[in-house]
Amino acid sequence: xxxxxxxxxxxxxxxxxxxxxxxxxxxxxxxxxxxxxxxxxxxxxxxxxxxxxxxxxxxxxxxxxxxxxxxxxxxxxxxxxxxxxxxxxxxxxxxxxxxxxxxxxxxxxxxxxxxxxxxxxxxxxxxxxxxxxxxxxxxxxxxxxxxxxxxxxxxxxxx
Amino acid sequence: xxxxxxxxxxxxxxxxxxxxxxxxxxxxxxxxxxxxxxxxxxxxxxxxxxxxxxxxxxxxxxxxxxxxxxxxxxxx
Numbered sequence: 001x002x003x004x005x006x007x008x009x010x011x012x013x014x015x016x017x018x019x020x021x022x023x024x025x026x027x028x029x030x031x032x033x034x035x036x037x038x039x040x041x042x043x044x045x046x047x048x049x050x051x052x053x054x055x056x057x058x059x060x061x062x063x064x065x066x067x068x069x070x071x072x073x074x075x076x077x078x079x080x081x082x083x084x085x086x087x088x089x090x091x092x093x094x095x096x097x098x099x100x101x102x103x104x105x106x107x108x109x110x111x112x113x114x115x116x117x118x119x120x121x122x123x124x125x126x127x128x129x130x131x132x133x134x135x136x137x138x139x140x141x142x143x144x145x146x147x148x149x150x151x152x153x154x155x156x157x158x159x
Numbered sequence: 160x161x162x163x164x165x166x167x168x169x170x171x172x173x174x175x176x177x178x179x180x181x182x183x184x185x186x187x188x189x190x191x192x193x194x195x196x197x198x199x200x201x202x203x204x205x206x207x208x209x210x211x212x213x214x215x216x217x218x219x220x221x222x223x224x225x226x227x228x229x230x231x232x233x234x235x
Contacts, residue, residue, distance in 0.1 A: 027175040030182035031213045099173040099200070109179055 006035045007146070007153040013042030015053040015088060015103065016063075020159045021046070022106035029113035033154075037110075038146040040120035043159075044127075047119055047134045051103060054088040066090060111135070118145060163195035163231060164188065170199045170227065177203045178210050181232065185216065188234050193219065196230040203228055 010021040169177040211218040220231040
């Protein structure tokens, strides 16, 4: 059986959206897929050695909140200072209570399972990012680099 | 209960950790050996079925007892 291939593009840099690429990639690797993730724009935040990802309730009507606040709490007030860090803290606690792995753990599992992580060079240049803040051993490349693998993939996802 | 060679306690863990831990445990085992897995994630029932189907390992048993899920998996 030749190895199946999964290619993922990760474009989001928030705590909640960090999960899909790393969950799918680590699971695919466990199922025997050769897997690559291409991180572009805000997705680059997922490659920092020290992650500081947050989740925001602002402009997210689908986000369940404690005490059913998503149903009655005025949207404008979710923009108040401290709301984002409070929601982030609560989300992290909930995940821990429910046995959901941390983003760091899932990312480590991906690295252990030889999931290839590619950082978008253009984004690095665009935002003047310091690559020493990122994980060691990353590959830096552009769209063509991604297509080299994605063109042969069985599954290709944009997250 | 049938015999097994290794046990994995995945209680309290949520998707995809039970699968990932099982994969890790299997990789240290010999072909033909049996892994016993205990989990509390209800999603793990379907997930272990799918996992074995795709990896060629054999799911010998899958049962629920007292809110916990028990699996016997034979390494191919």
